[in-house]
Amino acid sequence: MVMKKVLFLLACVVAIMLPAQAQRLISKQKGIEVVGSLPIIKGEKFFAKDNFGLGLSLTRYLKRENYTFMGMDYEQQNMPYRDYGVKLKDALLHLGYMHPLFSDNGKNVLLYGGISALGGYEELGEDKPFLPDGAKLLDRSRFVYGGALHLSVECFLTDNVLLLLKGQGRVLFGTDVHRFRPALSAGFKFNF
Numbered sequence: 001m002v003m004k005k006v007l008f009l010l011a012c013v014v015a016i017m018l019p020a021q022a023q024r025l026i027s028k029q030k031g032i033e034v035v036g037s038l039p040i041i042k043g044e045k046f047f048a049k050d051n052f053g054l055g056l057s058l059t060r061y062l063k064r065e066n067y068t069f070m071g072m073d074y075e076q077q078n079m080p081y082r083d084y085g086v087k088l089k090d091a092l093l094h095l096g097y098m099h100p101l102f103s104d105n106g107k108n109v110l111l112y113g114g115i116s117a118l119g120g121y122e123e124l125g126e127d128k129p130f131l132p133d134g135a136k137l138l139d140r141s142r143f144v145y146g147g148a149l150h151l152s153v154e155c156f157l158t159d160n161v162l163l164l165l166k167g168q169g170r171v172l173f174g175t176d177v178h179r180f181r182p183a184l185s186a187g188f189k190f191n192f
Helices: 004-019
Strands: 031-041 050-062 065-080 086-101 109-124 142-156 159-175 180-191
Touching: 031 065, 031 159, 050 180, 065 109, 086 142, 109 159
Parallel strands: none
Antiparallel strands: 031 050, 031 180, 050 065, 065 086, 086 109, 109 142, 142 159, 159 180
């Protein structure tokens, strides 16, 4: 009788000490991603002044850990010209799909690959046709469209909060400046 109580007590202690996992990545679960990004520009410093991006996405999980997303991105680049820079600003809307490529057994760290369609508006030189030295910009502000490839590492910090590290390669049409625009991003996803 005493042995049964000791074994039962030991089993309860072991059960309490084992980490309990909530259900993660379940179908129809939604999330919000908030990221900051840095554009990668050929011939430019990685952390160049005034080069940054911000993103906000809504996600919805499908079956087997894959998910769809709709996101808004703002990206700004400072293109050097003589002693000053010409600002290139993009406001883009993404619609995409992410598929899991690899994960650990506990689904704590996942590697995703994905694709998205995008469209938006590109502003060049703050819509001024002339630069301060009198030079005329031949390129102009306009609507742009294209697609992107995504690679994402997602790590669960808690059952509802993930750390994101993302790489993105955008191809934009309708622009005269940098048709291929890669970027690196980091941020958080909040699932609910």
